[in-house]
Amino acid sequence: MPEATVARLPVYLRALSELSNERITTLSSEDLAVLAGVNAAQVRKDLSHLGSYGVRGVGYEVDYLIRQINRELGLTGDRAVAIVGVGNLGRALANYDGFRGRGFEIVAAFDADPEKVGRSIGAIPIEAVSTLTEVCRRRKVAIGVVTTPKNAAQEVTDRLVDASVVSILNFAPVVLQVPAHVTLRQVDLGVELQILGFYERQASGLAAAGGGREALDAG
Amino acid sequence: MPEATVARLPVYLRALSELSNERITTLSSEDLAVLAGVNAAQVRKDLSHLGSYGVRGVGYEVDYLIRQINRELGLTGDRAVAIVGVGNLGRALANYDGFRGRGFEIVAAFDADPEKVGRSIGAIPIEAVSTLTEVCRRRKVAIGVVTTPKNAAQEVTDRLVDASVVSILNFAPVVLQVPAHVTLRQVDLGVELQILGFYERQASGLAAAGGGREALDAG
DNA sequence: TCCTGTGAACCGCTTCACAGCT
DNA sequence: AGCTGTGAAGCGGTTCACAGGA
Numbered sequence: 131m132p133e134a135t136v137a138r139l140p141v142y143l144r145a146l147s148e149l150s151n152e153r154i155t156t157l158s159s160e161d162l163a164v165l166a167g168v169n170a171a172q173v174r175k176d177l178s179h180l181g182s183y184g185v186r187g188v189g190y191e192v193d194y195l196i197r198q199i200n201r202e203l204g205l206t207g208d209r210a211v212a213i214v215g216v217g218n219l220g221r222a223l224a225n226y227d228g229f230r231g232r233g234f235e236i237v238a239a240f241d242a243d244p245e246k247v248g249r250s251i252g253a254i255p256i257e258a259v260s261t262l263t264e265v266c267r268r269r270k271v272a273i274g275v276v277t278t279p280k281n282a283a284q285e286v287t288d289r290l291v292d293a294s295v296v297s298i299l300n301f302a303p304v305v306l307q308v309p310a311h312v313t314l315r316q317v318d319l320g321v322e323l324q325i326l327g328f329y330e331r332q333a334s335g336l337a338a339a340g341g342g343r344e345a346l347d348a349g
Numbered sequence: 350m351p352e353a354t355v356a357r358l359p360v361y362l363r364a365l366s367e368l369s370n371e372r373i374t375t376l377s378s379e380d381l382a383v384l385a386g387v388n389a390a391q392v393r394k395d396l397s398h399l400g401s402y403g404v405r406g407v408g409y410e411v412d413y414l415i416r417q418i419n420r421e422l423g424l425t426g427d428r429a430v431a432i433v434g435v436g437n438l439g440r441a442l443a444n445y446d447g448f449r450g451r452g453f454e455i456v457a458a459f460d461a462d463p464e465k466v467g468r469s470i471g472a473i474p475i476e477a478v479s480t481l482t483e484v485c486r487r488r489k490v491a492i493g494v495v496t497t498p499k500n501a502a503q504e505v506t507d508r509l510v511d512a513s514v515v516s517i518l519n520f521a522p523v524v525l526q527v528p529a530h531v532t533l534r535q536v537d538l539g540v541e542l543q544i545l546g547f548y549e550r551q552a553s554g555l556a557a558a559g560g561g562r563e564a565l566d567a568g
Numbered sequence: 569t570c571c572t573g574t575g576a577a578c579c580g581c582t583t584c585a586c587a588g589c590t
Numbered sequence: 591a592g593c594t595g596t597g598a599a600g601c602g603g604t605t606c607a608c609a610g611g612a
Binding site (some may be wrong): 377378379390393396397401403405406408 | 569571572573
C-alpha cells in the first residue's frame, strides 16, 4: 500500500463519515474527489488498493466503504495514546474530542514540571516524566505525542522508544532521531507558516530572484 | 523552485539557527542532512537552488546560508497573521513564541462567541468574526490561521479570501475549497493519528493483508 | 583529500485513457 | 449511458555517481 494512499485514506474516511450522517448511501469517485480535494482517478486508484468495492456504472456504497477503510487503517480496537508535555498545545490535544470514536484513547499525560504533576487535564492525571517509560509500557501505549519544549523532545522520545512505542507524532520544532522501526510524523507550526510565507511573497510579486516570476499554487 | 525544496528550507533554517547560536561557523551537506533528517545529496540540490554558496572541500558558512535562506523565504519584513477561532488550539497558537523573530506577527484574533469577544489572549484582543473581512483588509493580513470548529471553517475561509488573504493554514478537520490563487495548507491531528495507527498496526504484525511489512518514515 | 554542484538514472506517485461491467 | 478498475504514460522528486574546485 503506497504511503501516499495511506495518508489520504483518513481524509476519505472523514468525508464519508459526514455523508453517512447525512444519510447519503452512494457516491462516485468524482464526488469523493471533490470532497477530498484530489483527482477522481486518484480516488479510484487509492480505493482499488482496498479491493474492488465499487459498482461500475453506479459508484461506491458509503457505509460499506467506511467499513473497508476502517478495516485497512485498523480502527477496530482502541489504540492507547500518551501525551508528553502539558503546555498549551498538549492541553489542546488532550481536550480534542476527535480521539475517542476514531479508535484512539489518551491513557496518559506527562510533564516535567512538579507543579503540574498530580493535577489533571480532563480525566487524565498528569504524571512525572521520570515514570514515562514504565507507565507507557504498562499501559501498552502505541502512539506517543510529543508536545514538550524543543530541548526536552529528543530525551522523551528516547524514553518512548524504550517503552516500545513505535509511532510518534512530534510537535516540537526539532528533527527527532529514532530507530528505523519507529514511524515518526512531524508537525511544525513555524515551518508551515514559513512555507506559506514563501508562496504569499511570490503571489504578492515581491520575489527576490530575477524578474517578475509568476507564482501560483493550489496545495 | 520545487515545492518539496520550499518545504525543507525552513527545516534547514531551524537547524542552522541553532548552530549559529552555538557559534558553529561551517558545516557540510552531510552534517546538515543529519540535522534535517534527509539525504546529503538532497541538501546539496536544495541549496543549489539558492545559488552556489558552498565552498568545495570545505562546506557551507552557517550565517551566510541563514541569510540566503531567509532572503529566499522572504523573512525580511514582518507578515501579518490572523487567528480565527479562539478555542484551545487557537490559544495555544497565539501563545506560541515562534512567531516573532521568525518574521510573523499576530495582528488579530477572531471568535464567534460573544462571551469571548472583548477579552484577549496575551496582547491580542479577540474580535467578532463579523468584523473579520474588514479588519483583515485594514491590517493587511497576509496569512490566516483557521482553528474554528469544522462547521465554521469554510465560512471564515471565504471571509478571509474576501479580505484578500492568499495564504491559509487550516487546522479544522475539513477540506476547504478555495480559489486557485490561494495557497492552502492543512494540518489535521486526527488524520495524522490515523496514519500513525496504520503503520503501528503493520509493525505490530496485525496487518490485514499479507505479511509483516517494515514501516519507516521521517516526514 | 575533501566536499560541492549537477547531469543522469531511478523511483514512486499522479493522471490519462480506455476496456469492461452494470 | 455511466462509472469503475487499471495498464501505460507522464511528471516531479530523490539518489547516484562523478567531474571539478579548494
